[in-house]
Amino acid sequence: MWQLAYKNLKFRITRSLLTILGILAAIQLYVMMSNIMGYFDHETQRQISGMAGRIVVEDKSENNSYPPLNTVIEEKSVGQILQIPGVDLSRSSTLLFQTLVPAPGPGMPPSVLAVGVEPGKENVYLGNYEVRGDTSLAGINNAILGLKAAEYYGVQIGDSISLRDYKLTVTGIVEDADWLIDGSILIPLKTSQEIFTRPSLISAVLVTAAKADEAKSISEQISAIHPKLRVSSSEELAQNAEKLLKSTRTFFTMINSTAIVIAIVVVTIVMVMAIFERRKEIGTLKAIGATKRKIIGIIMAESLTISLIGGITALPVSFILNGLMFGEWVLNPGKWIETLVVSALVGILASLWPAWAAQRVNPLESLRYE
Amino acid sequence: MISVNKVWKTYGSGETAVHALRGIDLNVMKGDFVALLGPSGCGKSSLLHLLGAMDVPSKGDITFNDQSLGNLNQRQLAEHRLMRIGFIFQTFNLIPSLTAMENVALPMKFAGVGTKEANHKAHQLLEQVQLSNRSTHLPSELSGGQRQRVAIARALGNNPDLILADEPTGNLDSENGEMIMELLLNLNREGRTIVMVTHNPEWTDKISRVVRMRDGKLIESQQRELQIK
Incomplete structure (x- = not known):
């Protein structure tokens, strides 16, 4: 046969x-x-686990996804959020996202995106991923790049990159992170607002409760103060990502x-x-x-x-x-x-x-x- | 050995019905060499198909070693063809992708004989038809006469009771036709039973029994004593 x-x-x-x-x-x-x-x-699973314990505050018109790329909110309007008792200030920050290279496919994060973050709070966004070089954005022209973003621009630590004619120095590169961080260029919030002409505007507030069991109450308080904003727990974000x-x-x-x-x-x-x-x-x-x-x-x-x-x-x-x-x-x-x-x-x-x-x-x- | 009793074969029905065979009676004994002779369309091939269990009669019965073929199912008929019948076709019908030896070994492998044993026996059969030196050749690399000799060797693979040859020399020149006829006569002399359809009356001089057919009927059956060379 x-x-x-x-x-x-x-x-x-x-x-x-x-x-x-x-x-x-x-x-x-x-x-x-x-x-x-x-x-x-x-x-996606990696990104979801990286978001564990976080609360994301963004504009309600944003499609309950992270990162919010299409909307902005007034920076001053969310000032009160970080004053709520129980919020771990060292692990909470306002962020500004800007797509630089669009996503390669549906449901994927942009290939390269700029992320404005408050200096000294880089880890709010980076989580526990290791950074080679300088981990802080002390200088206004400093940038920390994800591996893929560094590959995209062909730069190493100490090199310069230009974002809309604004020259930045690469001070750190994030090693082996999830796909969102891999494509990120982390820069000081004020610098990002200036480069992308978004004065006093942010995309989201990333909040971490000092005690995990207080997260729900903090979420409720934020919703009460800012009814026009969407407050999503990491569980809700995870559910959304799963969908x-x-x-x-x-x-x-x-x-x-x-x-x-x-x-x-x-x-x-x-x-x-x-x-x-x-x-x-x-x-x-x-x-x-x-x-x-x-x-x-x-x-x-x-x-x-x-x-x-x-x-x-x-x-x-x-x-x-x-x-x-x-x-x-x-x-x-x-x-x-x-x-x-x-x-x-x-x-x-x-x-x-x-x-x-x-x-x-x-x-x-x-x-x-x- | 094989007995055909009042067999009819009708194709189609009603007014368009064609009676290929009309009440045929025929007995073939062990060791017979029967030549079926007659013009085209007289029913020779239809009778051969029935003898070879490739078709079933519309009426009547065929018994093979006292067993009625009408009682066998499709699987049993296939097994009957495999073990008891050896077919030789006018157009040789060798499998083009297999070598001469593989073609000869094929029915034995279908019968469950191991590859080594089947190949050994195939080699012996090719020797018998004087083609052992062509055993690794594909059919396309053989002449018509050589292909027909391979087909004869294949027909002998499972040592069948009956060999059915449908115009085995029909596609060959006279020299090769002679050689094939000699081969069949030798097989008959060794005791094999053969039924052969032929158009050529020349061959019938050497055959012990000639059955003439016309319009689906047997019109003459001659039994002759031939001097064995």
Whole structure:
């Protein structure tokens, strides 16, 4: 059975190679989408955990997301917030966000964004991520860059960058942070207000309660003082991020399903064509004694072989592409097994119709002379 | 060994019905070499299909070693074809992707014979048809006569009770046709039962039994004593 399948694929080598190429492309798309989804999932979870215990105050028209990029509020109007008893001032700050390079996809943070933060309170935004170089924004022209933002501008510590003709010196670079911080350029709040011509305006207030159990009461007090502002706890932000994640997962699942369906259709078309051309051959097999089950087995073996070769070829290609896209040259045996299982599934599903058609071939076909 | 009792084969129904066979009676004994002779459309091939269990009669019954083929299901019929019948086709019908030896070994593998044993026996059969030096060649690399010899070797794979040959020399020149006929006659001399459809009356001189057909009926059956060379 397997010998016949293998020999037949070898005999029709050009068609086999083209089919394998089609499967490779579809499986490759599946692997890439899975990887991107995995990255998305991981980074969102990381960002959510980085926000734990925080309260975000932003304009109500903002779509309950973090960071708020589309609205601003008066700096003086929120002054009272930081005066509320129980607020940990050292871990609370006003922030101004400005997109510099838009997000690469829906539900993702901007590729590069400027973040104005009160000097001395950098950790309110950065959390516990490690900073190489100077961790504070003591000078008005200082900037701390996330790894990807530094890569984007091609700068190292001590280099200068220009934001709207305003020259800043890179004093620190954040090591291995979540995707939001990776793309951030942290600058003093006043500097950011000046660069982006937003005098006395901020995007949000990030508040941390001195005691975790007081967070709810602080939220309620802020809401009472500023009914026009949205007050979101980290749990609410997490829920929102999860919702976003869910819709993103659906999007990627749709692309993945489409890739699989394409692979199945490609193999099915090739197999159906092959059966149409080989009716006489299949008839001969039946005439010399092959049972229907044997014929089904031969067709399934052929389909499975071609799909598995496509899947196996996709593994090193996905390894290289993954490395080039995410800079991670890691072998993931789980992913590889999943890819092979998906390829096998493609082979089996794609063979159902052709196998059914093949077993119906009448052995008398082989006796009808050409 | 095989008995055909009042067999009819009708294609279509009503006014458009075509009777390919009209009440055929035929007995083939073990060791017979039967030539089915007749003009095109006389029902030779239809009868051969029925003898080979590839088709079922519209009326009547065919028994093979006292077992009625009408009682067998599709799987049993396939097994019957595999183990008891050896087919030789006019157009050879070798699997183009398999070598000569793989083609010969194929029915044995279908019958569950291990690869090593099947290949060994295939090699022996190719030797018998004087093609052992072509065992690794694809059908496309063989001449018509060589392909038909491979097909004969394939038909012998599972040591069948009956060999059915449908115009085995029809696609060959006279020299190769002669060679194939000699091969079939030798197989018959070894005791194999053969039923062969042919157009060519020349071959029938060497065959022990000639059955003539016309319009779906047997019109003549000659049994001759031939001197064994």
